[in-house]
Amino acid sequence: MIKLPDKVIRLFEGKNFANIATLMPDGSPQVTTVWVDYKEGYILVNTAEGRVKDRNVRRDPRVAISIESAENPYIRASVMGKVVEVTHDGAEDHIDALAMKYMGKERYPWRAPGERRVIMKIAPNRVYTNPD
């Protein structure tokens, strides 16, 4: 695990969309746009239990994430890492916090019936970013 540079942490803390790549059962990549968060060295992604991403990281925890500044898409970073934990703990509150960050809404508006949220906690191993 590495410590992310401050400017990359700011990208993850800001209201910026990220793209996460996971591995399908046959080893091919899958990539989707996600809300994202940073806490104490880890990148956090919130998804619903049973989704492709969730199933993929439980089988193979290796992921990659890219993020770009919404204000200037040429300020960006690409991170490679591992999902070290997938947890329900705090995941419902966390998706509401993300809804506030990204939409200004107190509650996440797109909950599906029976859906259980999970937090994927990602430890970064490598980071590429553009020069200052």
Next chain:
Amino acid sequence: MIKLPDKVIRLFEGKNFANIATLMPDGSPQVTTVWVDYKEGYILVNTAEGRVKDRNVRRDPRVAISIESAENPYIRASVMGKVVEVTHDGAEDHIDALAMKYMGKERYPWRAPGERRVIMKIAPNRVYTNPD
């Protein structure tokens, strides 16, 4: 190979950033933000010869690409596919055309000395998109 829905083609034709995932030698994913283009059923990505992406797809052609509308990031698509060709043919003109599309500049301003551009031609196999 599948035909992409019209609304997904419009995303790739528009001035929208995409994120492409490729596979590293150890099978882990890598993802980077790219300019993107669409032509006759194929998604085109322009990169420099010898870059990580270029080396990755020559070893394993399986890729995934996500794209979101710059105007409304909740209009988005995720595509899985294969690189069917990596070519120098037209790649220098193509990067200039992308510089025009994304920056309004006639010539791509970030050529490095000795850099040779290549076009990665991607055949889509699966697509996910959000409901209309």
